[in-house]
Amino acid sequence: MxxxxxxxxxxxxxxxxxxxxxxxxxxxxxxxxxxxxxxxxxxxxxxxxxxxxxxxxxxxxxxxxxxxxxxxxxxxxxxxKRLEIVPVECIVRGYLAGGGLESYRETGSVSGVAFPPGLVEADRLPQPVFTPSTKADEGHDEYISVEEIAEDLGEETTNRLRDLSLEIYDRGAEIARERGVLIADTKFEFGKDADGVLTLADEVLTPDSSRFWKASEYEPGRGQWSYDKQFVRDWSSTLTGWDRTYPGPEIPADVVAETRARYIEIYEQLTGDTWT
Missing domain, CATH: 3.30.200.20 (Phosphorylase Kinase; domain 1)
Structure with missing residues (x-):
């Protein structure tokens, strides 16, 4: 192959x-x-x-x-299936965290979407919002507006991407909430099949592509207990000798073990199955 x-x-x-x-x-x-x-x-x-x-x-x-x-x-x-991948990260946010929080603090908005004033870290948004970004194989993704996407992909495809992303998030968030998990934000990837049908691709609602918070410990105004790779991000943010460029640092054994445990826990929490 x-x-x-x-x-x-x-x-x-x-x-x-x-x-x-x-x-x-x-x-x-x-x-x-x-x-x-x-x-x-x-x-x-x-x-x-x-x-x-x-x-x-x-x-x-x-x-x-x-x-x-x-x-x-x-x-x-x-x-x-082979797909023609749409060159957009379809991000949906239900809570204010991560890059969305940084953008909000700087501009009051994310991807051209203005949020209410006075929000704090981890606040639940009035309703989930579609805040897309570019899709970079190397370097950093950058937030873009729906209008900018429409210039490249057309309004019909752009609206469908937005609507599908919000529908999937809404259902996923409801399923997760029933299992004691909050989905703060996530990103989806879509492609078009041979007939031009938009198709969900790559990974979906994983601890790599989403922020999963423990509902029982949720409290706005601070960082949340997370089931995802935020644990690794938090560890890396404590390092004084790394400037977030290649090469990255080795991860200590205890951080590896805790990260693996959290990934297993979210698998079991969501699916109801035991990881073996």
Whole structure:
């Protein structure tokens, strides 16, 4: 098989008319891949995504064909349809955190969407908002407005991207809330199939692509207990000798172990299954 793309965490291989998406155990923060893997991370991301794809099957088609992949990738790879990927990160925010919080503090808005004044970290927004960004293979993504997307993709496709993203988030947030988890924000990736149909791709509502907070400990005005790679970000932010550029620092063993434990916990919390 031919390697056709290598991202921060995933590789994509061509296999006839299909592609095989393989999730690794790599971790990236601030768009830098760190040298230390987190065991089982790729498999956990893959299995969470497959579980969510099933929850959204009636809302939007997805790219998954099967889990028929070479033995060496079993559990952490999926066979997928070939898509023309839409060059936009479809971000939905239900709470104010991360880059959205930074943008709000600077401008009062994110991706051209003005938020009410006086919000604090982790505040729940009046309603979920679509705050897209560019999709960069290297370097940093940048927030863009819906109007800017429409200039490139047209209003019909742009509106469909926004509406699908919000519908998926709304359903996912409701399912997660029933399980004691808040989805603060997330990002989706879409592509068009051979018939031009928008199709949900890549990963969906994983601890790499989303902020998952423990509902029982939620309190606006501070950082939240998270089930996602925010734990690694928080550790890296304490380092005085790293400027958030390549090469990244080695992750200590205790941070690796806690990150793996949190990924397993969110898998079990959402799906109701035990990780083995």
């Amino acid at each position: 031919e390697l056709i793309r290598k991202g921060k965490v995933r590789e994509v291989y061509a296999d006839g008319d299909d592609v095989i998406l393989v999730a690794s155990d790599r971790v990236s923060v601030y768009d830098v891949v760190l040298p230390t893997p987190v065991p089982d991370k790729g498999a956990i991301l893959t299995q969470i995504s497959l579980w969510w794809f099933r929850q959204f099957a009636d809302l939007v088609p997805n790219h998954v064909i099967s889990e028929d992949v070479p033995e060496e990738w079993k559990g952490r790879a999926v066979r997928c």
